[in-house]
Amino acid sequence: MEKVIELKDVWVRYGTQTILEAINLELKEPSGLLGIIGPNGGGKTTFLKVLLGLLKPYRGSVELFGKPPEKSRELVGYVPQYRGFDFDFPISVWEVVLTGRMSHTGFLKKYREEDKKAAEEALKTVEMFQYRNRQIGQLSGGQRQRVFIARALATNPKLLLLDEPNSGLDPHMQDELYRLLNKLKQEMAVIMVTHDLSAVSVYVDKIACLNRNLHYHDSREIPVEDLEATYQCPVELIAHGIPHRVLENHKGNS
């Protein structure tokens, strides 16, 4: 079994503030879909940036597929939070997805046939191929999210990282997103971070809680103490229509 992720005692500071503290995480293939939940400002985006090699921890080691993040770029697909994008940007869906091939194409070279094939395949996977000539701003929020997923898939990743993929999507679109992730997790490890507890849906295989510390138990159930430690307030999870239990039974509550 290949190790997808191995974090050992990772600390991240920003100025004098500690954002991530003593994070340990080991994921092996097949790891399925890992949902990381935590409050806003809990270090979720920072955590992803560490995995992507955009931020260097001041202590600890990060390895993806046995290599440092900067050396495993072509194995990682990244779907950023799409807030703050300029959707008026003169770029088509097709051009956006092709940028996901740059780690393969190489610097200063034109996109090759195989890059175009990979982009086409990625767009077909997310069912957006017929929109390839649209400008990015002419899509709905859900369609745009699919295009960003396609861009990450064009890399042919073995690990897919998504930052708050469900924000700004209505429940129907969220459901479609989870179906898509469910399909993708058969072929690659998927990690999704979100502040939305209800996002922890039926499709998540494992859950971790992140608020400076990471609570991870290699299962899809979170002890309620972890959840409350993460959110630092009592948490009552009412999961409408979710057919499995996210929380274990409360003690003395049978």
Place this chain on the structure above:
Amino acid sequence: MFDFLQYSFIQNALAAAILASVACGIIGVYVVVKKIVFISGGIAHASFGGVGLGYYLGINPMLGVLPFSLISALVMGTVSKKSKIPEDSAIGILWSLGMALGVIFVYLTPGYAPDLMTYLFGNILTVPRFDLYLMLILDILILGAVYLFYKEFLALCFDEEFTTVQGLPTEKLYLFLLCIIALTIVVLIKVVGIILVIALLTIPASLSRKFTHNLKRMMLISIAFGTVISVTGIGLSYALDVPSGATIILVLSLVYGLAAFGMEILEHRKISGVS
């Protein structure tokens, strides 16, 4: 009525207008879509230091501007990204530092600095041959760079973080783009001057954005707008005997205003026509 075309200074002016429109048409698109108008303005103004240096050393001021604007681009790009001061403050400081250096150099130069005003406000009717050749060489360099780096620049402008994740050296790429902008500024100085350069970098590109969602087409359309409008401006400034650089920019602003207003009305009609 085309008698004036036989004057060599008019021919030079038209050649300069076309060369400037090509440079600002292509690079202005990057300035506008990447929203780096302010840092581009900073590079332009700071390069006044190069004009002063040119006078002080007794060489063609254009040869002072060329290295000075490149250095300003590199320093501004590095300081604004790396230092802890906010990017706009860093740009503001370097912007005025460059201009102040220019003023001191001009003051230290013995005698009178001829044509100083043409560097500040441009005078396309007095562009010498040498400057035309310099503009042509810079245009070729700019075109070559954009041809080679088209895919990289597009990715950088659209999503810098994702481009870094793809393993591209985005910081160096950004500095390189700023250097290309610096070269474009050198091409534009003789046409509209340091003070007004930013108009040529923003107006044609903003105008073309109203007509297309494709970056390459945007470049072509803004070259066309730039050429037609600057030639019109030259004609008007010749006929009315007013400064050429400022006239070009007045015409550009007027066309942009009319286009924006016209489109608003069209859109309004479309919406009210549907309901």
